Amino acid sequence: MLKSFNIDNKYLAIVLGVLIIMVLGAYSYNGEAGKPASFINADTTAWPASFGFGKPASPQQIAAQDIDVRPDGLGLPLGSGTVAQGKAIYAMKCVACHGSAEKVVAGAKLPAPVLVSDSTSKVKAIGNYWPYASTVFDYIRRSMPYNLPGSLTDNEVYSLTAYLLNSNKIIKPDAVLNAQTLPQVIMPAQKLFITDDRRGGPEVR
Amino acid sequence: MEKTGKENNDHESFIHKKISRRLLLGGAATTAIVAMQSSLGKWIQVAAQQPVIKLDDPTKKIGPGPSGVGKRSPFEQPLRIKSDTSSRTPLQDLYSSLTPSDLHYERHHAGVPLISPDKYELLIHGMVDKPMVFTLADLKRFPSVTRTCFLECSGNFRSGKENMTPQEICGLTSQSEWTGVMLSTLFREIGVQPKATWFLAEGSDAAVMTRSIPVKKGFDDAMIVYAQNGEAIRPEQGYPARLLLPGWEGNTCVKWIRRIELADEPFMTREETSKYTYPVKDRIRQFSFEMDARSIITYPAYPGHLERGWVEIRGIAWTGRGKIVRVEVSTDAGETWNVARLQEPVLDKAHTYFRYLWQWTGGETEIMSRAIDETNYIQPTLRQLVDARGADIGGYHMNPITAWQIKQDGRVLFKPESWK
Numbered sequence: 001m002l003k004s005f006n007i008d009n010k011y012l013a014i015v016l017g018v019l020i021i022m023v024l025g026a027y028s029y030n031g032e033a034g035k036p037a038s039f040i041n042a043d044t045t046a047w048p049a050s051f052g053f054g055k056p057a058s059p060q061q062i063a064a065q066d067i068d069v070r071p072d073g074l075g076l077p078l079g080s081g082t083v084a085q086g087k088a089i090y091a092m093k094c095v096a097c098h099g100s101a102e103k104v105v106a107g108a109k110l111p112a113p114v115l116v117s118d119s120t121s122k123v124k125a126i127g128n129y130w131p132y133a134s135t136v137f138d139y140i141r142r143s144m145p146y147n148l149p150g151s152l153t154d155n156e157v158y159s160l161t162a163y164l165l166n167s168n169k170i171i172k173p174d175a176v177l178n179a180q181t182l183p184q185v186i187m188p189a190q191k192l193f194i195t196d197d198r199r200g201g202p203e204v205r
Numbered sequence: 206m207e208k209t210g211k212e213n214n215d216h217e218s219f220i221h222k223k224i225s226r227r228l229l230l231g232g233a234a235t236t237a238i239v240a241m242q243s244s245l246g247k248w249i250q251v252a253a254q255q256p257v258i259k260l261d262d263p264t265k266k267i268g269p270g271p272s273g274v275g276k277r278s279p280f281e282q283p284l285r286i287k288s289d290t291s292s293r294t295p296l297q298d299l300y301s302s303l304t305p306s307d308l309h310y311e312r313h314h315a316g317v318p319l320i321s322p323d324k325y326e327l328l329i330h331g332m333v334d335k336p337m338v339f340t341l342a343d344l345k346r347f348p349s350v351t352r353t354c355f356l357e358c359s360g361n362f363r364s365g366k367e368n369m370t371p372q373e374i375c376g377l378t379s380q381s382e383w384t385g386v387m388l389s390t391l392f393r394e395i396g397v398q399p400k401a402t403w404f405l406a407e408g409s410d411a412a413v414m415t416r417s418i419p420v421k422k423g424f425d426d427a428m429i430v431y432a433q434n435g436e437a438i439r440p441e442q443g444y445p446a447r448l449l450l451p452g453w454e455g456n457t458c459v460k461w462i463r464r465i466e467l468a469d470e471p472f473m474t475r476e477e478t479s480k481y482t483y484p485v486k487d488r489i490r491q492f493s494f495e496m497d498a499r500s501i502i503t504y505p506a507y508p509g510h511l512e513r514g515w516v517e518i519r520g521i522a523w524t525g526r527g528k529i530v531r532v533e534v535s536t537d538a539g540e541t542w543n544v545a546r547l548q549e550p551v552l553d554k555a556h557t558y559f560r561y562l563w564q565w566t567g568g569e570t571e572i573m574s575r576a577i578d579e580t581n582y583i584q585p586t587l588r589q590l591v592d593a594r595g596a597d598i599g600g601y602h603m604n605p606i607t608a609w610q611i612k613q614d615g616r617v618l619f620k621p622e623s624w625k
Contacts, residue, residue, distance in 0.1 A: 193488070
């Protein structure tokens with residue numbers, strides 16, 4: 001009895017296995033992204049726990065490169081800046097490519113994107129399109145000005161961020177930005193953002 | 206080497222002398238003189254009754270010997286079309302799904318950096334057990350993988366006039382065979398912590414460009430690649446190493462990658478907030494990674510000219526969601542559709558070459574193709590995309606059916622469609 005049950009069980013397992021494969025197969029056929037190609041799924045059972053290649057990263061090495069800033073403020077450096085200071089720096093280092101931040105000139109073709117939202121035009125700029133203030137800081141610090149990327153001090157970056165947020169009517173003229181105040185800035189466009197809902201399949205989205 | 210060159214020169218001058226003496230100068234004494242055009246466009250007079258020695262006869266002249274690096278035939282000059290920030294692959298000049306490395310499209314945000322392979326390092330840190338630094342030599346020591354897939358910029362849609370080539374319409378897609386280490390292999394090495402759901406990929410170009418990527422993609426099929434089409438990756442494509450996320454928009458495949466940081470939320474970088482997002486009705490769609498199925502007929506296409514009779518319609522189809530399962534071609538402006546032949550092997554997330562034999566009898570019509578992928582997604586019309594997303598579609602993730610108008614005189618023109 002026990003033996004025959006085992007045999008039945010074996011057949012049952014095979015039948016079940018085939019069914020599961022069929023069901024999963026059908027599901028993945030209409031599922032989201034295509035499954036990873038089989039050839040890249042290496043059999044790692046024979047691999048060592050570690051190949052031992054590479055070197056441990058020191059805290060100094062990490063600190064030297066870890067410049068990113070998140071919306072919650074993680075990564076913001078010490079220092080601060082004001083709208084007035086930012087205005088002076090902008091006139092010196094940004095205006096040549098981005099144009100005046102005081103007023104958008106309709107039809108003006110600038111070498112770089114317009115940074116100030118204008119209620120009369122639909123141009124996508126910081127005030128009407130950028131969802132997080134941290135991005136302004138992070139992007140200026142890592143890649144601006146275009147001709148001298150990474151040359152601004154943290155205080156200069158805080159100041160420029162303050163000036164641009166004020167020009168876009170998001171913070172007050174007397175606002176001071178630092179690691180505490182910047183993450184509290186709420187951007188008007190944030191509520192508009194939704195995560196991609198395309199999933200493949202017959203529906204066009 | 207020098208000797209061979211001298212011999213070649215001697216040989217050439219010998220032929221020249223022969224032609225000059227017997228054929229050209231002797232023309233006055235010969236009765237039957239005919240004009241012949243060489244392939245170089247020069248008209249030369251030759252005597253019809255004399256044995257003809259043609260300047261361009263390759264069987265009468267020793268060619269150059271072997272060389273250190275090959276180059277294209279001087280008769281073939283495919284070129285990328287370049288702007289300040291991108292260059293586009295000449296799709297109409299290619300005969301299969303693979304893109305020659307020097308014609309791979311480019312898109313960069315602060316130029317192409319020059320990075321010494323000896324100084325290159327990839328730092329992986331954040332929510333990991335062992336933060337590590339890998340040199341290029343370290344990366345090459347890990348078990349490696351080779352795969353062929355397309356890479357497409359998500360801003361790959363141009364329209365507006367009839368005189369547009371496939372290159373101008375959607376030349377920001379290219380295909381290479383990539384070799385490198387699976388990111389999952391590196392993740393295994395450093396010990397990604399279970400709470401990590403996103404990672405930041407950062408380039409070492411002057412934009413220090415960054416994107417946030419779900420960790421799941423890192424484990425699925427992401428790679429750090431250092432080779433393209435069998436040789437070291439080209440500077441424009443990320444030398445010495447880049448991130449490759451098969452099927453995902455090109456911008457996420459961060460070139461010149463220097464750092465990966467594991468975290469429990471996205472970083473909301475500039476390229477995933479103010480760029481590479483697009484309006485969908487009254488909302489803004491973000492983190493739209495997969496490239497949906499698309500195809501384009503690359504022959505016949507503008508600026509080509511069609512002859513009456515049989516024509517093999519050819520093109521490429523691709524999808525970021527697996528494999529292309531079918532390509533349909535219409536030769537009657539979308540009234541009826543015919544199944545095209547797919548070139549095997551059809552690869553996952555790869556350009557797939559298709560062909561459809563058609564007899565053109567001379568009437569005006571429109572030809573077009575549509576791709577169907579393994580999720581049953583059918584490449585939409587521009588109208589379908591606008592209906593789904595609204596008229597303010599922006600330029601990202603646009604994959605509409607491309608139609609070519611065939612005029613009675615054989616001209617092939619792009620059919621631009623307006624959507625406003």
